[in-house]
Amino acid sequence: MLDEERDGGVRLSQDTHVxxxxxxxxxxxxxVADPVRRTIVRELAGLPDWTTALNRLRHSEFDEIFPGLLDLVLAEHA
Structure with missing residues (x-):
């Protein structure tokens, strides 16, 4: 669920995935400009999707919309 929009971005409630x-x-x-978030993305990439319901890397879904973006993040420290 969307709680509100702020500065053109979307702010989500705790139980929502956009x-x-x-x-x-x-x-x-x-x-992906945030180094902490990039680290989290790389850590999630090494886990099976079923490891956690709250945090998972939706690589294929994001690749459809932003082709190659997550690949760049994953290759950063490879």
């Missing part, structure tokens, strides 16, 4: 098609390019770039 679909990648609803993420703007600016929001995606802002997210």
């Amino acid at each position: 679909h990648p098609r609803d993420v703007s390019l600016q929001d995606a770039l802002t997210a």
